[in-house]
Amino acid sequence: MNDSNMSDNIETYLKQILQQAHEIEIRRVELAQRFNVVPSQINYVIKTRFNTENGYLVESKRGGGGYIRIVKMALRNEPRLIEEIKQQLPKIVSFRTATSVVSSLCREQILTVHESELILTLLSKETLSVGDVTVQGQLRARLLQQLLSRLRFESERN
Structure with a gap:
């Protein structure tokens, strides 16, 4: 099995667990052994x-008792989590990153x-083609x- 498929399998496994619990705590070594x-x-x-751009907060502790905690963010009711995504965005955003952010907002x-598709059209390489990838x-x-910012403002009002 190639690495891409194995990565997909690990992702699927973790997301199945996250469907049952809002947060999970795993040991990296144990998960590596499992797969x-x-x-x-x-x-x-x-x-x-x-x-964050995919809607998760990750916390890790290294060492013998180390773990990785993954928390599925509830964006809909948490304006601070929208702010967290905003703060995590780099100064230069690829279309792939933009797609991840917009997909998370749609999933939540x-x-x-329809709004997601329209926004992604506006953020596309074709739309923002200005002759310089950095400026894009x-x-x-x-x-x-x-x-x-607008979504955060709206979620605070609701």
């Missing part, structure tokens, strides 16, 4: 698939599927920042 992979593979999955029913990423970051 017969090196611990760095677990780190890769956590870093790329369970990050903060945005409708900066524009995308500013647009996402504004969207998150």
Whole structure:
């Protein structure tokens, strides 16, 4: 089985557990043994698939009693979590990162599927094509920042 499929399997396993509990605490070494992979593979999955832009908070403690805690953020009722996503956004945002953020907002029913598609159209490479990839990423970051600010404001009013 290739690494991509194994990463998908690890992600699926963790998400199944998260469906039953709002947060999970795992030991990296034990999870690596379960899937017969090196611990760095677990780190890769956590870093790329369970990050703030995907709607998760991750906390880790290293050492003998170390663990990784993954918390599924409830964006809908928590304006501070929208602010957390906003704070985590880099100054230059790729379309892939933008898609992750917008997908999380849609999954949490903060945005409708239609709204998400419209926003992603506005954040696309084609729309923001200004001849400079860095400027394109900066524009995308500013647009996402504004969207998150507005959503945060709306969630505080509700």
